[in-house]
Amino acid sequence: MDDAPVVTPAAPPRKPIWKRPVSRRAVLATGAAGAAATALAVLWKGNDLSQILDHVRDLTHGYQGALSSERVRIAHLLRRAGFGATKAELDRYAAMGTTAATQSLLNYQQTSNAALEAQLPTIDPANANNARLVGAIQGWWLQRMAQTERPLEEKMTLFWHGLLTSGLDKAGPAQLFTQNQLFRTTALGNFDDLLKAVSKDPAMMVYLDTETNRKGKPNENYARELMELFTTGIGHYTEDDVRESARAFTGWTLSGAKQLRYTTQSLFVPRLYDAGQKTFMGKTGNFTGDDIVEKLVPLRATAERLSARLFTFFAYGNPEAEIVHHLADTFQNSRYNVGAVVREIFTMDAFYSDKAYRALVKSPAELVAQTLKVTGADAKGFIAAANAMAPMGQVLFYPPNVAGWPSGSSWINSSTLLTRINFANAATRRVAAPLPAQSVDQLTATLVDGNVTTNTREGLQAFAAAHPGDQAGLLFMGLATPEFQLN
Amino acid sequence: MFSRRDFIKQGLLPVFAGSAVPSIFANGVAAAAADAPQATNGRILVLVQLAGGNDGLNTLIPFQDGAYHDARPTLRQDTGVLTLNNQLGLHPNLKGLKASWDAGQLAIVQGVGYPSPNLSHFASMSIWETASVQGGIGDGWLGRYLNYLDNVGESPNHALEGVSAGSLVPPELRSKTPVTALQSLQSFRLQPINEHGTQVDVENPLMKFYGAFKTAGPAPFGALLDTTLQQALQASHALQSTDATYQSMATYPAKSAIASSLKLVAETIVSGLGVRVAHVTLGGFDNHAREKPAHDKLLLDLDQALAAFMQDLAGHGYGDKVLVMTWSEFGRRVKENGSAGTDHGTAAPMFLLGAPVKGGLYGEQPSLANLDNGNLKFTTDFRSVYASVLQGYLNAPASDLLGGNYEILPLLKA
Numbered sequence: 001m002d003d004a005p006v007v008t009p010a011a012p013p014r015k016p017i018w019k020r021p022v023s024r025r026a027v028l029a030t031g032a033a034g035a036a037a038t039a040l041a042v043l044w045k046g047n048d049l050s051q052i053l054d055h056v057r058d059l060t061h062g063y064q065g066a067l068s069s070e071r072v073r074i075a076h077l078l079r080r081a082g083f084g085a086t087k088a089e090l091d092r093y094a095a096m097g098t099t100a101a102t103q104s105l106l107n108y109q110q111t112s113n114a115a116l117e118a119q120l121p122t123i124d125p126a127n128a129n130n131a132r133l134v135g136a137i138q139g140w141w142l143q144r145m146a147q148t149e150r151p152l153e154e155k156m157t158l159f160w161h162g163l164l165t166s167g168l169d170k171a172g173p174a175q176l177f178t179q180n181q182l183f184r185t186t187a188l189g190n191f192d193d194l195l196k197a198v199s200k201d202p203a204m205m206v207y208l209d210t211e212t213n214r215k216g217k218p219n220e221n222y223a224r225e226l227m228e229l230f231t232t233g234i235g236h237y238t239e240d241d242v243r244e245s246a247r248a249f250t251g252w253t254l255s256g257a258k259q260l261r262y263t264t265q266s267l268f269v270p271r272l273y274d275a276g277q278k279t280f281m282g283k284t285g286n287f288t289g290d291d292i293v294e295k296l297v298p299l300r301a302t303a304e305r306l307s308a309r310l311f312t313f314f315a316y317g318n319p320e321a322e323i324v325h326h327l328a329d330t331f332q333n334s335r336y337n338v339g340a341v342v343r344e345i346f347t348m349d350a351f352y353s354d355k356a357y358r359a360l361v362k363s364p365a366e367l368v369a370q371t372l373k374v375t376g377a378d379a380k381g382f383i384a385a386a387n388a389m390a391p392m393g394q395v396l397f398y399p400p401n402v403a404g405w406p407s408g409s410s411w412i413n414s415s416t417l418l419t420r421i422n423f424a425n426a427a428t429r430r431v432a433a434p435l436p437a438q439s440v441d442q443l444t445a446t447l448v449d450g451n452v453t454t455n456t457r458e459g460l461q462a463f464a465a466a467h468p469g470d471q472a473g474l475l476f477m478g479l480a481t482p483e484f485q486l487n
Numbered sequence: 488m489f490s491r492r493d494f495i496k497q498g499l500l501p502v503f504a505g506s507a508v509p510s511i512f513a514n515g516v517a518a519a520a521a522d523a524p525q526a527t528n529g530r531i532l533v534l535v536q537l538a539g540g541n542d543g544l545n546t547l548i549p550f551q552d553g554a555y556h557d558a559r560p561t562l563r564q565d566t567g568v569l570t571l572n573n574q575l576g577l578h579p580n581l582k583g584l585k586a587s588w589d590a591g592q593l594a595i596v597q598g599v600g601y602p603s604p605n606l607s608h609f610a611s612m613s614i615w616e617t618a619s620v621q622g623g624i625g626d627g628w629l630g631r632y633l634n635y636l637d638n639v640g641e642s643p644n645h646a647l648e649g650v651s652a653g654s655l656v657p658p659e660l661r662s663k664t665p666v667t668a669l670q671s672l673q674s675f676r677l678q679p680i681n682e683h684g685t686q687v688d689v690e691n692p693l694m695k696f697y698g699a700f701k702t703a704g705p706a707p708f709g710a711l712l713d714t715t716l717q718q719a720l721q722a723s724h725a726l727q728s729t730d731a732t733y734q735s736m737a738t739y740p741a742k743s744a745i746a747s748s749l750k751l752v753a754e755t756i757v758s759g760l761g762v763r764v765a766h767v768t769l770g771g772f773d774n775h776a777r778e779k780p781a782h783d784k785l786l787l788d789l790d791q792a793l794a795a796f797m798q799d800l801a802g803h804g805y806g807d808k809v810l811v812m813t814w815s816e817f818g819r820r821v822k823e824n825g826s827a828g829t830d831h832g833t834a835a836p837m838f839l840l841g842a843p844v845k846g847g848l849y850g851e852q853p854s855l856a857n858l859d860n861g862n863l864k865f866t867t868d869f870r871s872v873y874a875s876v877l878q879g880y881l882n883a884p885a886s887d888l889l890g891g892n893y894e895i896l897p898l899l900k901a
Binding site: 169208209212213214216217218219220221224228234239242357358359361390391392393400401402403406408409410412413414415416417418419421422425426429453454455456458459460462463467470473476477480481482483485486 | 678711715771
């Protein structure tokens with residue numbers, strides 16, 4: 001460490017970092033906090049602080065101050081807490097102001113989603129053998145993302161799907177549909193409740209093999225990933241902890257297991273449960289799976305890992321140790337309430353700092369949902385669009401492996417970028433209703449906050465001039481800009 | 488009048504007014520056309536990742552070892568093992584690999600692993616991908632090789648020297664050198680706008696949007712978007728110009744993702760655009776439950792796809808230029824679990840396939856009697872295999888690229 005001790009002059013007490021716009025200077029200036037932050041950073045990422053500071057330095061860009069405009073703050077918030085906005089939605093939330101808009105997004109249970117529910121196709125999980133069910137549930141979810149009145153509810157559902165992964169490579173579509181409802185209803189609830197429910201969720205039980213985990217025949221798959229990926233992360237448990245906790249998760253099985261992929265009910269069968277003593281993280285007892293969850297969730301490593309994951313999902317990658325620390329405190333002080341952490345993220349100045357602006361790459365789900373918001377689609381269109389996500393690297397209900405989708409720069413390579421652009425082209429050609437005539441400025445105001453490079457603006461203007469009347473073509477050009485690829 | 492493609496071929500494309508031609512275009516396809524590698528001698532390495540942890544004991548089978556049969560009451564292969572000697576044989580579904588063995592074109596390194604094995608998929612993958620037991624998110628070991636080619640002026644320096652089949656660039660290839668992820672050659676192009684039946688080219692406006700985003704857009708993604716679009720268009724043009732000429736010289740299995748991936752790689756290789764390293768993935772090996780039917784099917788799929796790939800390449804005169812190497816993040820637990828599957832394990836064999844190899848068994852088969860927590864003790868460090876390929880095949884300085892000296896195994900012909 002080459003951080004020289006900082007002599008702090010007598011000065012008014014500083015606001016903590018999570019209440020200030022984050023700049024490189026702010027991070028560098030956290031003298032006393034520096035040592036603790038370093039220790040945390042080493043614990044968390046294994047990086048030293050200088051690497052983190054280098055990263056902060058890399059994130060300066062030409063949009064300084066973009067988020068000082070309230071309308072841009074609202075657009076930023078709707079991209080992060082949801083899937084972007086139409087002009088009408090932007091107008092409506094902007095009229096509320098940032099504070100009320102944030103409250104409205106967080107307290108979504110007070111918002112009726114009846115209009116969406118009336119639009120959605122009926123999904124009948126009992127009709128689980130239907131080969132078309134996969135496409136149906138993918139289109140159904142994408143339609144929810146594009147048309148929901150509760151954007152954060154769908155965004156959190158996507159978050160949980162990417163963290164507590166299950167996929168169609170093992171589980172059946174009816175099971176994933178059931179799991180998706182679980183994520184939606186417990187989206188901002190307590191993490192221990194969610195993990196207990198997920199441990200008994202049929203899609204998860206098939207995906208990570210708990211349905212075969214029996215007394216005398218333990219299967220380690222779920223126990224290992226619960227610790228490595230869902231809670232503490234690697235380095236906080238031993239191989240013995242994996243083996244012992246696998247025994248604790250025995251007893252739960254699927255009813256009517258003849259057609260394993262089609263069962264959407266799980267049940268506890270006492271004779272399959274290993275009621276013997278297990279030694280887990282230094283304690284011995286007749287632990288159940290719920291007991292294991294209750295031991296893992298209060299651990300500081302779990303709090304920090306989930307906090308960092310949420311912040312990275314909503315704000316920017318590689319959060320400062322101080323921010324992670326604060327969010328982890330929030331998590332622990334709220335009895336593991338996820339909603340409390342998310343609320344804290346959306347009210348942090350760091351969330352609206354220059355560093356956060358366009359600091360994420362739109363995932364295919366975000367890109368496609370926002371595109372469909374702008375172009376509109378019918379039920380068939382949503383299914384087709386869900387299919388079109390595959391070559392972008394994201395298939396709903398089918399994460400690449402148990403670690404979920406990689407994010408950030410992983411979404412962009414030569415193949416996926418061409419696919420994203422070609423999708424925008426196809427989507428704008430599918431628009432049924434004639435698009436209203438709009439200027440380049442109106443277009444960029446809705447799609448990308450009106451914040452575009454000179455090259456982008458000139459390119460769009462040149463296209464509009466050369467192709468008068470081709471509103472779909474111009475919209476495609478707007479969706480194909482590099483600005484729109486970012487979130 | 489030059490066509491747009493002519494400009495690109497000669498590296499003369501005016502990207503937009505007032506800007507220098509990006510070096511990626513200037514050096515790219517023109518250099519590829521000249522494509523006269525020296526040290527590399529045109530040699531190509533194709534990595535086949537068996538993701539999820541392949542069961543090595545049911546791939547290279549110690550069929551004479553009583554301990555194998557005891558540990559695997561339901562999973563053991565009792566019949567049809569393709570014997571290599573009086574102790575070991577290949578899984579019955581690996582008939583193509585057995586034929587390569589008989590032709591002296593299959594080298595098998597036994598018991599490959601590393602010290603203090605990590606049983607996490609992702610931690611162990613990262614160790615193999617970076618060739619560092621610390622793992623992490625640094626450059627991949629083959630990314631470092633591509634960088635080395637750049638540094639010594641051997642690189643064709645275009646977007647196709649490293650290719651992967653799929654929607655993601657694999658971490659082994661991660662470095663500052665661009666790598667192209669390919670999903671199909673047909674889709675790897677920018678579609679024009681259809682304006683009332685008239686095709687309107689969109690490359691020029693997009694080049695304008697993206698062309699200055701490296702500096703005008705936000706870091707770090709501004710640069711990523713800028714260079715990726717240029718790389719994509721360059722690779723796309725190069726591929727479109729050769730697409731029509733490829734005819735496969737083998738029948739690839741239908742409805743097989745790994746066969747499609749390998750066919751795509753073959754097509755890219757024989758288009759002569761200077762592929763140096765390619766990567767394909769076959770997933771599904773994490774067989775904690777009901778392993779046998781799943782694993783049998785995976786190995787059949789792999790074997791048939793590889794057989795077609797090798798035949799296709801040989802038919803195009805690339806037989807001597809391509810080495811295929813398989814890897815997996817770990818093997819499985821010796822003793823099967825109660826779900827007729829296996830949990831995460833450690834050491835497993837690696838396969839090296841093709842005319843460049845000296846066929847045979849290398850290293851030492853791990854003992855089933857002397858286990859570590861139920862897992863095999865590795866006998867050959869995977870970095871020794873990497874070093875052997877880097878030095879013995881790719882003529883690259885293995886010690887520099889791997890950050891250490893590892894034993895060179897005589898796996899390859901000079």
